Amino acid sequence: MKKIILTGVALSAALSFLAAQTKKPVAGSSVARGKKVYEQYCLTCHQVDGSGVPHLNPPLIKTTFVLGEKPALVQVILKGMQSSVPIDDEYYSNNMPPHNFLKDQEIADVLTYVRNNFGNKAGAVTAAEVKAIRAKN
Amino acid sequence: MKTRIALLGCLSVMTLLSVQSRANNGDSSVIRPMVADPANAGLKLPTGFKAQAIAENLGAARHIAVTPLGDVYVKIQTSKPGKAIAVIHGNEVKTFGTYRGTGMVIKGNYLYTSSDEEVYRYALNDKFEVINPDQPEKLVTGLINRHQHEAKALTLDNEGNIYVNIGAYSNSCQVQDRAKGSKGIEGCPIRDSAAGIWQFRADKQNQTYGDGTRYASGLRNVVGLDWNTADNQLFVMQHGRDGLFDMFPEYYNLQQGNELPAECMYALKKGDDAGWPYIYYDGEQHKKILAPEYGGDGKKKGGENAIDPAIAFPAHMAPNGLLFYTGNQFPAKYKNGAFVAFHGSWNRQKGQKGYFVAFVPFKDGKPTGKWEIFADDFAGVENIQSPGQAKHRPCGLAQGPDGSLYVTDDVKGTVYKITYGGK
Numbered sequence: 168m169k170k171i172i173l174t175g176v177a178l179s180a181a182l183s184f185l186a187a188q189t190k191k192p193v194a195g196s197s198v199a200r201g202k203k204v205y206e207q208y209c210l211t212c213h214q215v216d217g218s219g220v221p222h223l224n225p226p227l228i229k230t231t232f233v234l235g236e237k238p239a240l241v242q243v244i245l246k247g248m249q250s251s252v253p254i255d256d257e258y259y260s261n262n263m264p265p266h267n268f269l270k271d272q273e274i275a276d277v278l279t280y281v282r283n284n285f286g287n288k289a290g291a292v293t294a295a296e297v298k299a300i301r302a303k304n
Numbered sequence: 305m306k307t308r309i310a311l312l313g314c315l316s317v318m319t320l321l322s323v324q325s326r327a328n329n330g331d332s333s334v335i336r337p338m339v340a341d342p343a344n345a346g347l348k349l350p351t352g353f354k355a356q357a358i359a360e361n362l363g364a365a366r367h368i369a370v371t372p373l374g375d376v377y378v379k380i381q382t383s384k385p386g387k388a389i390a391v392i393h394g395n396e397v398k399t400f401g402t403y404r405g406t407g408m409v410i411k412g413n414y415l416y417t418s419s420d421e422e423v424y425r426y427a428l429n430d431k432f433e434v435i436n437p438d439q440p441e442k443l444v445t446g447l448i449n450r451h452q453h454e455a456k457a458l459t460l461d462n463e464g465n466i467y468v469n470i471g472a473y474s475n476s477c478q479v480q481d482r483a484k485g486s487k488g489i490e491g492c493p494i495r496d497s498a499a500g501i502w503q504f505r506a507d508k509q510n511q512t513y514g515d516g517t518r519y520a521s522g523l524r525n526v527v528g529l530d531w532n533t534a535d536n537q538l539f540v541m542q543h544g545r546d547g548l549f550d551m552f553p554e555y556y557n558l559q560q561g562n563e564l565p566a567e568c569m570y571a572l573k574k575g576d577d578a579g580w581p582y583i584y585y586d587g588e589q590h591k592k593i594l595a596p597e598y599g600g601d602g603k604k605k606g607g608e609n610a611i612d613p614a615i616a617f618p619a620h621m622a623p624n625g626l627l628f629y630t631g632n633q634f635p636a637k638y639k640n641g642a643f644v645a646f647h648g649s650w651n652r653q654k655g656q657k658g659y660f661v662a663f664v665p666f667k668d669g670k671p672t673g674k675w676e677i678f679a680d681d682f683a684g685v686e687n688i689q690s691p692g693q694a695k696h697r698p699c700g701l702a703q704g705p706d707g708s709l710y711v712t713d714d715v716k717g718t719v720y721k722i723t724y725g726g727k
Contacts (some may be wrong), residue, residue: 211651217694220650221715222364222381225691247483251451260451264483285693 201280362717535669579610631707
């Protein structure tokens with residue numbers, strides 16, 4: 168009986184070790200820099216765990232914007248959002264101000280951080296991509 | 305032995321579940337049988353008080369009113385057809401109406417409610433039942449709703465007037481709302497049609513701005529308000545501004561951003577101006593301070609003509625309900641005092657605050673002591689970091705005919721009934 172439990176414990180420890188190894192953050196330093204940007208400019212509204220504020224500020228957890236096409240996502244950061252149209256069927260009453268004062272690299276970093284945190288998994292955003300999207304405005 | 309205990313546990317859970325589902329009204333909402341709950345529905349209360357959840361899962365339960373016969377009306381913040389108002393009668397819940405909104409007051413033989421743009425009233429019969437749920441009278445129409453601070457909370461005086469909050473659709477009247485570096489607009493135009501309390505007649509249909517009076521101005525957003533019958537005056541709880549640290553780190557550190565400005569209770573007379581957006585109230589310096597969007601630096605004073613608060617509470621706790629207690633059930637110290645439901649903050653960092661009902665003793669319309677926490681632990685988690693973690697958030701308050709206190713929760717739609725049974 169004890170042996171079974173022990174093997175089980177050993178197995179799951181090994182498994183979680185493996186999982187930790189394979190779950191390397193995408194573009195390591197970008198994620199680390201992005202966390203700083205997030206804490207300074209996004210955290211009060213979208214919260215420390217990305218869960219947002221019910222009815223006020225939307226979550227950044229697996230939303231259509233966060234996991235979706237990069238141009239639309241980058242535009243949310245550059246222009247902010249005052250539409251108050253439902254996001255994934257929920258309605259949020261606050262306004263998001265534009266964050267066009269952030270540098271291309273900072274926007275790339277914060278979005279890469281958000282897309283690989285709070286349970287999200289999506290490709291990194293690069294400064295070159297932000298630059299190209301900003302140029303179209 | 306172990307298995308037996310486990311089995312017993314399972315059995316009792318199953319019995320509980322079956323009791324609950326039997327009381328289910330076919331909807332997801334649940335009515336709790338009227339028996340004492342030794343756990344006080346999860347709330348922490350002063351000695352001698354008890355709480356029970358009389359309903360659960362009503363949806364986003366906002367303001368609440370109780371009839372002289374003990375039926376309970378709850379305004380639900382939803383646009384789902386037929387779900388705007390829940391009526392709790394004994395062990396049964398019914399719903400009617402289709403509009404979002406917060407306001408809910410009973411006065412005489414009428415139920416007054418609001419959407420985010422309009423004010424309605426429903427005539428009640430001699431049992432205080434709504435006579436015509438599908439055809440309320442539309443008292444006020446066309447009130448501004450730009451989503452931010454949209455709740456049109458209500459109260460009435462004893463002279464046939466109704467008072468309606470019209471919240472500012474902005475944090476601090478900047479050119480670009482909440483944008484770092486954006487200045488405050490001189491002669492803030494939002495104050496013309498919002499950021500104040502408007503007075504209308506309670507018995508006249510289809511009124512709009514031109515028919516009403518801007519009773520008080522310079523109030524960013526008010527959700528909790530009540531008419532104090534002890535001194536015949538309107539009292540409101542303002543939701544103070546956000547973003548001092550986020551937008552002005554040159555003047556405020558994180559700690560100051562967390563603690564400023566005070567959440568203020570104001571006693572209002574006609575024509576009063578509480579000063580938004582030009583000033584905010586600093587509860588530590590006990591001063592009206594010029595807003596940084598208007599040239600302030602955290603120290604410069606402002607608002608010579610703005611009124612001072614009656615009470616200053618800690619920052620960002622989001623007061624959503626105010627009730628002056630006139631009942632006889634609670635001990636004498638509560639008589640005429642104010643209960644305030646603090647929905648709980650989101651605009652703090654490294655720990656949130658609120659998620660409780662506070663109490664302040666009053667005499668003749670003046671506070672006579674410090675505020676204290678009355679009912680606590682709505683959030684149901686230790687050291688709450690983000691409002692999404694809260695299991696419940698207190699919102700509306702009402703007094704029952706027997707002097708019980710009712711509190712709504714707009715996370716799950718629990719309705720709490722708090723009673724006093726002595727020691």
